[in-house]
Amino acid sequence: MQISSRFTVAVHIFACIHTFGGERKVTSEFLAMSTNVNPVIIRKILSQLKAAGLVDIARGSGGATIAKQLCDINLLDIYNAVECVGGGGLFHFHENPSEQCPVGRNIHRVLDDKLVRVQTAMENELSSITLEDVMRDVDRLVKS
Amino acid sequence: MQISSRFTVAVHIFACIHTFGGERKVTSEFLAMSTNVNPVIIRKILSQLKAAGLVDIARGSGGATIAKQLCDINLLDIYNAVECVGGGGLFHFHENPSEQCPVGRNIHRVLDDKLVRVQTAMENELSSITLEDVMRDVDRLVKS
DNA sequence: GATGTTGTAATCTTCTTGATTACAACATCA
DNA sequence: TGATGTTGTAATCAAGAAGATTACAACATC
Numbered sequence: 219m220q221i222s223s224r225f226t227v228a229v230h231i232f233a234c235i236h237t238f239g240g241e242r243k244v245t246s247e248f249l250a251m252s253t254n255v256n257p258v259i260i261r262k263i264l265s266q267l268k269a270a271g272l273v274d275i276a277r278g279s280g281g282a283t284i285a286k287q288l289c290d291i292n293l294l295d296i297y298n299a300v301e302c303v304g305g306g307g308l309f310h311f312h313e314n315p316s317e318q319c320p321v322g323r324n325i326h327r328v329l330d331d332k333l334v335r336v337q338t339a340m341e342n343e344l345s346s347i348t349l350e351d352v353m354r355d356v357d358r359l360v361k362s
Numbered sequence: 363m364q365i366s367s368r369f370t371v372a373v374h375i376f377a378c379i380h381t382f383g384g385e386r387k388v389t390s391e392f393l394a395m396s397t398n399v400n401p402v403i404i405r406k407i408l409s410q411l412k413a414a415g416l417v418d419i420a421r422g423s424g425g426a427t428i429a430k431q432l433c434d435i436n437l438l439d440i441y442n443a444v445e446c447v448g449g450g451g452l453f454h455f456h457e458n459p460s461e462q463c464p465v466g467r468n469i470h471r472v473l474d475d476k477l478v479r480v481q482t483a484m485e486n487e488l489s490s491i492t493l494e495d496v497m498r499d500v501d502r503l504v505k506s
Numbered sequence: 507g508a509t510g511t512t513g514t515a516a517t518c519t520t521c522t523t524g525a526t527t528a529c530a531a532c533a534t535c536a
Numbered sequence: 537t538g539a540t541g542t543t544g545t546a547a548t549c550a551a552g553a554a555g556a557t558t559a560c561a562a563c564a565t566c
Contacts, residue, residue: 220451220454221452221453222454223455223456223457225453225454226453226454226455226456226469226473227456229469229473230456230459230465230466230469233465233469234465237465238465251460251462251463252459252460252463252465252466253456253459253460253466254456254457254458254466255456293476293480307364308364308365309365309369309370310367310369311367312367312370312371312374312398313398314398315374315396315397316395316396316397316398318395319378319395319396320381320503320504321374321377321378321381321382321396321500321504322396322397322398324500324503324504325370325373325374325377327503328377328496328499328500329370329373329496332437332491332495332496333370335487336437336484336487336488336491337484338487339483339484339486339487340480340481340483340484340487342483343479343480343482343484344480347476347479351476352473352476355471355472356465356468359464359468359471359472360464360465360468
């Protein structure tokens with residue numbers, strides 16, 4: 219099972235705004251071309267990024283811009299914005315283990331803290347990478 | 363998007379074998395009761411654990427046993443055994459970004475190493491937790 | 507008001523997961 | 537040897553999630 223592609227699409231969106239934002243209006247249509255993802259999906263992701271305060275969107279005239287400094291946005295911000303981890307966390311528990319069985323009754327209690335540790339390790343690494351780091355590589359590759 | 367419940371079910375299976383293996387035969391039927399997961403699914407997970415060398419299964423007579431010392435099995439072993447991460451990795455890329463767009467052409471190159479770092483951080487944490495750690499908590503809770 | 511864009515609902519397809527049924531293969535024991 | 541209980545596995549089904557697509561209202565700008 220994999221983390222949905224919305225996350226990599228979102229980073230792609232930032233890379234496009236960063237690269238093309240100076241010269242042209244970056245619309246959902248344009249982003250759809252670059253990512254090869256449906257423009258409605260792009261608009262949905264943009265909405266989530268906007269709700270998280272990461273981008274600004276011009277309603278009628280169109281075009282998205284980055285709402286913060288590159289060094290003030292990290293990959294965890296983006297991940298949290300687009301992966302609707304509705305309380306569930308990274309790991310999916312089997313629901314309704316037997317209350318009769320002493321193992322079933324306690325499995326949640328046993329695993330919860332350990333899986334939180336794992337998820338936190340992942341999130342810490344995500345938060346250590348900023349868009350500044352990403353765009354450094356984007357600039358290097360795009361301009362060569 | 364979440365990691366499938368097969369992983370927590372697999373840990374639950376180990377906890378059952380550890381707890382009940384001495385007194386009774388731990389069959390897929392029994393595990394199905396404790397986990398509240400279909401016995402065929404249990405058998406499938408057991409097969410994967412067996413293929414990874416983590417459990418032994420008695421074919422005709424029935425019953426599963428743990429194939430290694432508890433301290434020699436960690437959560438990453440179990441994760442890799444049951445999450446068929448077929449080369450894909452934790453993150454799902456949007457396929458076919460535009461080759462015409464300089465960003466689309468390079469987004470994979472930009473993100474790959476960073477996402478590998480994130481995945482490695484998660485795997486390192488998973489591998490730091492052994493079944494011995496898990497069973498310590500299981501014993502404490504089950505026997506109280 | 508014409509135009510281009512965003513916001514959003516509704517529907518459809520595809521994929522994945524897990525549930526379920528069915529049955530062959532196998533080991534054990536009477 | 538045959539009855540019994542179990543595993544291995546294929547086939548089918550249902551449910552949920554993700555993304556594609558169509559459609560259209562809301563909005564800003566000219």
